[in-house]
Amino acid sequence: MKLHDLLTVETRNATDTTATLVFHDQSVEQIESVTGILRGPRCRFSKTLPSTFSFEGKELLVTEPCYWSPRLPFLYEIELEVNLQDGTSLQFEHRLGINRWDIHHQNLRLEGKRTVLRGGSVSEFEADLARELELTVFTEGPSEDILRKASESGVPLVVDLRGQSSQASQLAMLTWYPAAVFAVFDGSTISKEYDGLKLAHAITADATQESVAYLADAILVELQPGERPPSWLSAINKPIMVRELADSITGEIRNKCDKLQAYLAPEFDCAGYFVG
Numbered sequence: 092m093k094l095h096d097l098l099t100v101e102t103r104n105a106t107d108t109t110a111t112l113v114f115h116d117q118s119v120e121q122i123e124s125v126t127g128i129l130r131g132p133r134c135r136f137s138k139t140l141p142s143t144f145s146f147e148g149k150e151l152l153v154t155e156p157c158y159w160s161p162r163l164p165f166l167y168e169i170e171l172e173v174n175l176q177d178g179t180s181l182q183f184e185h186r187l188g189i190n191r192w193d194i195h196h197q198n199l200r201l202e203g204k205r206t207v208l209r210g211g212s213v214s215e216f217e218a219d220l221a222r223e224l225e226l227t228v229f230t231e232g233p234s235e236d237i238l239r240k241a242s243e244s245g246v247p248l249v250v251d252l253r254g255q256s257s258q259a260s261q262l263a264m265l266t267w268y269p270a271a272v273f274a275v276f277d278g279s280t281i282s283k284e285y286d287g288l289k290l291a292h293a294i295t296a297d298a299t300q301e302s303v304a305y306l307a308d309a310i311l312v313e314l315q316p317g318e319r320p321p322s323w324l325s326a327i328n329k330p331i332m333v334r335e336l337a338d339s340i341t342g343e344i345r346n347k348c349d350k351l352q353a354y355l356a357p358e359f360d361c362a363g364y365f366v367g
Contacts, residue, residue, distance in 0.1 A: 101287030131167035159188030164245035188269025212367035332363030
């Protein structure tokens with residue numbers, strides 16, 4: 092049994108001085124108790140004094156948190172002991188980031204500052220190169236190895252789970268990796284909220300406002316070259332991301348994202364621009 096089969100993790104009440112980690116039971120009431128130790132943080136690109144927090148229960152208050160960001164991807168090490176109702180005791184070790192992504196009307200914000208994601212699909216995932224180019228990677232059903240490398244290197248991910256099997260399990264897994272900013276669905280498969288993860292509803296240029304899934308935190312519009320999003324999106328109170336579809340990408344991804352942004356302005360001021 093994997094950790095995400097039992098628990099998901101969510102950051103709540105994130106401020107400059109404190110943040111609360113909430114562990115949500117995914118086990119259908121099999122869990123008797125949870126205890127653990129959180130240590131850190133550590134970052135490949137910076138040093139800070141580590142702290143240790145012991146806790147019992149499904150909430151942990153972290154003081155003076157160092158939040159995960161693409162610039163400084165701080166990660167904490169957590170050791171968990173999960174005791175089940177049948178007397179089984181399970182131990183887990185994992186590295187997690189304290190997440191401060193949030194949504195404010197049409198904007199995506201990171202630590203209170205508006206953020207615009209730019210990137211696209213890549214044929215091979217190279218975390219250090221994506222970090223150097225400041226890319227957000229659009230990926231389908233990434234492995235835990237890719238999620239780990241992206242989280243360690245500070246590479247935001249938009250994860251497309253359309254058509255993937257075991258979507259509920261994959262969603263639960265994504266909550267443990269701070270690089271996963273959005274999970275993408277079509278409207279028919281968004282059936283519940285997943286605490287700790289943001290959902291993006293993928294639509295096409297001919298979609299109607301009535302078709303937008305209520306539970307979606309954001310909307311991803313997928314466009315053929317030359318298409319524009321439907322005009323009603325400019326007034327909707329959710330972040331809008333656009334993705335220009337292409338069989339292959341030649342040239343610099345960031346440059347193509349900038350061209351897409353310029354093409355859609357000033358009618359659309361989006362939270363993300365992707366190509367490929």
